[in-house]
Amino acid sequence: MQDEPLIVAFCCHYCAYAAADLAGVLRLSYPNNVRVLRLPCTGKIEVNYLLAAFERGADGVMVAGCLEGGCHFQEGNLRARRRVERAQQMLREIGLEPERLEMFNLSSADGPRFAEIVTIMSEQVAKLGPSPLRGGREHTERAIDELTEEAELAITGEER
Numbered sequence: 194m195q196d197e198p199l200i201v202a203f204c205c206h207y208c209a210y211a212a213a214d215l216a217g218v219l220r221l222s223y224p225n226n227v228r229v230l231r232l233p234c235t236g237k238i239e240v241n242y243l244l245a246a247f248e249r250g251a252d253g254v255m256v257a258g259c260l261e262g263g264c265h266f267q268e269g270n271l272r273a274r275r276r277v278e279r280a281q282q283m284l285r286e287i288g289l290e291p292e293r294l295e296m297f298n299l300s301s302a303d304g305p306r307f308a309e310i311v312t313i314m315s316e317q318v319a320k321l322g323p324s325p326l327r328g329g330r331e332h333t334e335r336a337i338d339e340l341t342e343e344a345e346l347a348i349t350g351e352e353r
């Protein structure tokens with residue numbers, strides 16, 4: 194829908210991405226305004242990718258990693274949480290609400306939880322309204338698709 198918030202979800206391959214798949218298999222309903230970007234581990238996320246998603250016009254960004262203690266690369270999800278907190282601080286400094294960015298932890302079996310966090314995030318960002326950095330919907334969607342491709346290539350080395 195035109196005025197739905199546009200959300201970029203950086204998802205770990207081992208948990209959130211698998212949980213998103215499961216949510217699809219279970220035919221769980223959740224907002225479809227989320228662009229999922231798959232990472233080998235959330236520890237790969239850098240602050241600049243989080244901020245780039247906002248620069249390209251995303252209204253909200255979520256990072257979804259394995260449960261604490263369950264990261265396949267030991268502490269990747271803890272590193273990601275620290276980067277999310279740093280990026281939230283930077284958003285605050287430039288006048289954007291830090292609630293536009295959140296980190297979640299879940300397991301691959303958490304299809305219902307994935308649907309739930311997408312819904313929570315979507316409602317939270319909808320309450321804040323469109324990002325002041327957002328251009329036209331079509332322009333933003335294209336910019337975010339490009340970011341998704343660039344980030345996926347840079348982070349995973351895989352072309353889509």
Ligand code: FES
Binds near residue numbers: 205206236259266
């Ligand atoms: Fe999932 Fe690290 S492997 S967050």
